[in-house]
Amino acid sequence: MGCGAGQKEAAEQKGTNYKVDNANGVTGKGEQPKVQKTAPGQGKGGDQQNGSAKVKDPAPTPNEEPPAQPPLQNREKSCPAPLLREIVEADDCAYLVSHYANKPGLRGSVFAVRDSKGRVFWKEYTDPDLTALKDANLPQLGWGAFWRSFTNAFVKDDNLLRVNERGAQLEFTLKSSKEPKPYTLLIPLSETPDKAPEDTYRHFIEPFTTLYKRRKERKDAVEGEGKKDKGLKEEDAEVKEATLNSYEAAVEDSARDSKELDAKLGDLRKKASEAQQEFTTLQNKVDKIVKSIRSCKGGNSKTLHPLDGLYLVGGARPFQHSTHAAPYFPTEQAHEPVWLTLLEDGRITEATPDSVSCLTKPPTDPEVAELVEGLPDDKVWQLIECYEHLDKWETFDAFVVDEITEGRCLFYSTYVLFIKYGFIQHFKLDKEVVINFLSAIQAGYYPNRYHNAMHAADVMQITHFVLGPGGMKAKCKLSMEDQLAAIIAAAIHDYNHPGLNNNFHTKVSAYLGTLYNDRSILENHHCACVFELMQHKKYDIMQFLNDDQKKDVRDTIVEMLLSTDMGNHAKIFSAFRRRLSEGTDWAKKKEDIRLALVMAIKLADISNCARPTELYLKWANRIAEEFYIQGDAEAQLGIPISPFMNRRTHEKDFHKGQVSFMNYIVTPLFETVSELLPRMRFAAELCTTNRDYWTK
Numbered sequence: 088m089g090c091g092a093g094q095k096e097a098a099e100q101k102g103t104n105y106k107v108d109n110a111n112g113v114t115g116k117g118e119q120p121k122v123q124k125t126a127p128g129q130g131k132g133g134d135q136q137n138g139s140a141k142v143k144d145p146a147p148t149p150n151e152e153p154p155a156q157p158p159l160q161n162r163e164k165s166c167p168a169p170l171l172r173e174i175v176e177a178d179d180c181a182y183l184v185s186h187y188a189n190k191p192g193l194r195g196s197v198f199a200v201r202d203s204k205g206r207v208f209w210k211e212y213t214d215p216d217l218t219a220l221k222d223a224n225l226p227q228l229g230w231g232a233f234w235r236s237f238t239n240a241f242v243k244d245d246n247l248l249r250v251n252e253r254g255a256q257l258e259f260t261l262k263s264s265k266e267p268k269p270y271t272l273l274i275p276l277s278e279t280p281d282k283a284p285e286d287t288y289r290h291f292i293e294p295f296t297t298l299y300k301r302r303k304e305r306k307d308a309v310e311g312e313g314k315k316d317k318g319l320k321e322e323d324a325e326v327k328e329a330t331l332n333s334y335e336a337a338v339e340d341s342a343r344d345s346k347e348l349d350a351k352l353g354d355l356r357k358k359a360s361e362a363q364q365e366f367t368t369l370q371n372k373v374d375k376i377v378k379s380i381r382s383c384k385g386g387n388s389k390t391l392h393p394l395d396g397l398y399l400v401g402g403a404r405p406f407q408h409s410t411h412a413a414p415y416f417p418t419e420q421a422h423e424p425v426w427l428t429l430l431e432d433g434r435i436t437e438a439t440p441d442s443v444s445c446l447t448k449p450p451t452d453p454e455v456a457e458l459v460e461g462l463p464d465d466k467v468w469q470l471i472e473c474y475e476h477l478d479k480w481e482t483f484d485a486f487v488v489d490e491i492t493e494g495r496c497l498f499y500s501t502y503v504l505f506i507k508y509g510f511i512q513h514f515k516l517d518k519e520v521v522i523n524f525l526s527a528i529q530a531g532y533y534p535n536r537y538h539n540a541m542h543a544a545d546v547m548q549i550t551h552f553v554l555g556p557g558g559m560k561a562k563c564k565l566s567m568e569d570q571l572a573a574i575i576a577a578a579i580h581d582y583n584h585p586g587l588n589n590n591f592h593t594k595v596s597a598y599l600g601t602l603y604n605d606r607s608i609l610e611n612h613h614c615a616c617v618f619e620l621m622q623h624k625k626y627d628i629m630q631f632l633n634d635d636q637k638k639d640v641r642d643t644i645v646e647m648l649l650s651t652d653m654g655n656h657a658k659i660f661s662a663f664r665r666r667l668s669e670g671t672d673w674a675k676k677k678e679d680i681r682l683a684l685v686m687a688i689k690l691a692d693i694s695n696c697a698r699p700t701e702l703y704l705k706w707a708n709r710i711a712e713e714f715y716i717q718g719d720a721e722a723q724l725g726i727p728i729s730p731f732m733n734r735r736t737h738e739k740d741f742h743k744g745q746v747s748f749m750n751y752i753v754t755p756l757f758e759t760v761s762e763l764l765p766r767m768r769f770a771a772e773l774c775t776t777n778r779d780y781w782t783k
Contacts, residue, residue, distance in 0.1 A: 158188075158193035158194050158214070159194070159214055159217065159218070159230055159234075160229075160230035160231065161229075161230045161231040161233075161234050161235075162188075162193055162230070162234055163193055164231075164234075165231065165234035165235050165238060166234045166237065166238050167193065168298060169185065169186065169187035169188075169294040169295055169298055170185065170186045170187070170238065170241050170242075171183065171184070171185045171291070171295060172184050172241065172242060174245070174247065174248050176248075176250075180202065180203055180250075181202075181203050182200055182201065182202050182203070182248055182250065183200070183201045183291055184198075184199070184200050184241070184247065184248060184257070185197075185198075185199045185200075185290055185291055185294065186198050186199075186241060187290075187294040189211065190213070190214075194213075194214050195211070195212065195213050195214060195217075196211075196212045196217055197209060197210070197211045197212075197290060198210050198212075198257055198274050198276060199276070199286070199290035199291065200248060200250070200255045200257070200276055201286075201287060201290070201291055202250065205283050205284075205287070206278055206283060207278065207279070207282070207283050207286035207287055207290060207291075208250075208254055208255040208276035208277060208278050209276055209277070209279075209286060209290055210274055210275060210276045210277065220272070221233060221272075224270065224271075224272055224273075225261060225270045225272060227270075228261060228270060232261075233261065236261040236262050237259060237261060237272075239262075240259045240260055240261060240262075241259070244259070244260060246258065246260075247259065254275065254276055254277050254278060255276040256273060256274065256275050256276060257273070257274040257276065258271060258272075258273055258274075259271070259272040259274070281345075281349060283345070284338060284341045284342040284345050285342060287338065287341075288335070288338040288342075292331075292334055292335065292338060296331045296334075296335070299327065299328070299331060300328075303324050303328070306324070401527075401620070401623030401625050401626055402417070402419055402523075402527045402530070402620070402623075402625075402626065403417035403419065403527045403528075403530040403531035403583075403620065404417065405417060406583055406616075408585040408587065408592070408597060408598075408599060409585065409587060409591070409592070409595060409597045411587065411591075411595070411720040411723075411724070412585035412586065412587055413533075413585075413586070415533045415534070415585075417527075417530040417531050418530055419526045419527060419529075419530045420494070420495055420498075420526065420529070420530065422495070422498060422499075422522060422526065423467070425467065426467050426470065426499070427502065427522075429467055429471065430470075430471070430474070430499070430502065430503055430506060431506055466491050469491050470488065470491050470492065470499065473487055473488050473491065474488075474500075474503050477500075477503065477504070477507070477548060477551065478551075478552065478555060478556050479552075480549075480552055480556075480698075480769075480770065481698070481699050481773075483548050484702065485500075485541050485542075485544045485545040485548065486541065486702075486705060488500060488544065489540075489541045489544070494540075495529055495540075496540060496541050496544040497525075497528065497529045497532065497540040497541070497543050497544040497547070497578060498525045498526060498528075498529040498540075500544040500547060500548065501525050501528070501544070501547060501574070501578045502521070502522070502525055504547065504551055504574050505521060505574070508567075508570055508571070508574065509567075510567070510570075510571050510574075513567050514567070514571070514631055514632060514636075515631055516628055516631050517631065520624075520625065520626065520627065520628055520630070520631075521628055523625050523626050524620075524621070524626045524627075524628045525578075527620055527626050528578055528579055528582060528617070528620075531582050531583050531616065531617075531620075532581070532582060532583070532584070533583070533584060533585055533586060535584065535585075535586035535713055536586070536709045536710075536712040536713040536716075537586075537706070537709040537710040537712070537713040538581045538584040538586055538713065539581075542581065542706075543577070543578055543579070543580065543581055543582075544578075545694075545695075545706075546577050546580060546581075546688070546691045546692055546694070547574060547577035547578050547691075549577075549690070549691035549694045550573055550574065550576075550577040550687055550688055550691040551574065551577075553687040553690060553691065553764070553767070554570060554573060554687065556766065557687075557764050557766055557767050558764045558765075558766045558767075559683060559684075559687055559763075559764055562673055562674075562683075562763065562764060563673045563674050563679070563680050563683050563684075564674040565680065565684075568636055568639045568640050568643070569643060569680060569684065571640055572639070572640045572641075572643035572644045572647070572684070573643070573647065573684050573687065573688070575640075575644055576643070576644045576647035576648055576684075576688055577647075577688055577691060579613060579614075579617045579644075579648070580613060580647075580648055580651055580688065580692065581609075581613060582613045582616055582617055583612060583613060583616050584609060584613070586713050586716060586717070587717050587720070588609070588717065588729075589605075589607070589608045589609055589652065589654065590729055591717055591720070591721070591729070592605075592608045592609070593605045593608070594721070594724075594726050595724065595726075599611075599612050607649050607652040607654065607655065609652075610648050610649050610651055610652045611649070613648055614644070614645055614648045614649070618641070629641070642681075643681055643684060646681050646684075646685060647681075647684055647685055647688045648688075650685040650688065650689055651688060651689060651692050653752075656689070656752065659685060659686075659689070660755075660756065660759070662682065663682060663685075663686055663759065664759055666679065666682060667759070667762055667763060673763070683763065686756075686760055686763075689756065690756060690757065690760055690767075690770075693748075693752065693753050693756070694770070695707065695710075696745075696748065696749050696753045696774050696777055696778075697753065697757060697770040697771070697773045697774040697777070698773065698777075699773070700776065700777055700780055703777050704780075707745060711731075711737070711741055714729075714731060714732040715732060715733075715734035715737070717729065717732050718732030718733050718734060719734070730744070731744035742781040745778075745781055746778055746781050746782065749774055749777065749778045750778065753774050754771060754774050754775065754778070757770050757771040757774055758771050
């Protein structure tokens, strides 16, 4: 009906010189349309030749307001009548789509869609609105081409409509012979709740019944002046008029029924809401009773439902990465309050202008002395002595700290750095929350040979060295947020690592590989686990930061963690070298500061190769042992054993792997970082010494 009616209407109007007063065919307010015949010898304006009087258009009645402005150019010629079409989607859902002018004088536009469920979505535009929409999206398209291509797209485009639960959208692809590139015009539509019957009548019945009435009135007027009937046959018109009248009556009945149903539904909704509230109250009571029963039975977090354990109790949780990963159940160990007090009360002195402060033995404070009386051994003093070397590259030994603390190296080392940097005071952190968080991080590390909490503590100490004695804090003018993010990132960078690398997860189609689409699988997992841990207020150290600080710290942590994936090494290393060649100011842009911090943690993560040889060999043997465990699993699965992970070729391949790693990864990285931080040049020399150990 839409296209044919529109084109036919245009032809009819042209043939009879008939002027449409509005888009629905209404002339003024309820008046009969005036039809003017064009007799032989008359001009277009109605002038009669041979001295005849001029026939003028009738003046508007007192109640009729003439249009404030003419319709948009070419609209009367190319789109004079309402348009209607049906679209059937692939799922057999049928939709009616309409367009019509809703203002006098063919001005304004309404677009509407009705689905098979009776929902109506619509959008109304004034001419200025439509002009602004066209100028913003299709400035090259003239109005003539616009209306022609619009009508063509409305009738022929089967991809015109997009519908979802939230609304509908019309997408007109407009084409012009003068412009080979098609343009897309988007018309978003919205639904008026509880107005479906009224909107159906307004947008899909009234415009077309008005069109029909206007045609019939014109037909009657033309017949009255002796013109040959070019319209519908009278009996057909009466049948269609009766049909339309029945439709109007049906719509009125539907509207009345809808109001009655709305009243009944309102009562039902109220009852449903009350029932839901009652159910929620009872469910909460049941949950409390269940928890009380578990508590009476002496249950702990292991007896809870996993989600209860995660979100109610919080803390580090077990995760089964693969059937070939050894099962591990995290347990938070109690800390020594006396040790923490002694570490907090230690004398703080400045080591160098560019380093953070260094701990020495605690003062002889009476209260502190009372605390240490009766200590069974001198381990706490040994620990303090170890932490005097936090600013030293060659003499800090995580193995010794781990032995003194009985496997809690990461917890105590991170706590000491929080004190040294003044994070607790600066950010007003709650000390108990900090202790809870660090305890959970320590517990969340698997007891792997290499990727364990001791390795995390070692990487964190080297990251601290790069920031302080290495000179990055001064070079990049790091903020307290930057430093907090760097220390946390280093502490958590291998959290919940199963001792099996990314490649293994991809090979066996492990759950995490699927979850992260084989992109930085473990790095994403480390990061997500820790931020999920902080969803519980007991462990959320970031709850004391404002929103801007939280975003800054989180974004930096995420970027630093994801950079530790060696699969991204070449890309990140190239970006760093390119930035080095561009200039020396690294403190102006946040992306430069984060790139520097990324290089700090990447360097720290592989720094074992640049430590004193005795310490380096301890770490090298541990990584080999962990590699061989993965190689054994791969052999058992019948898949290719990863390079340097076959224990049967240890004698032949181990030293080759170490030399290659140092030649192609470690040494170039350390030498390039030293261009930014000249104080780090010594580390590249240590790496060369360790490489030569294997080539002797």
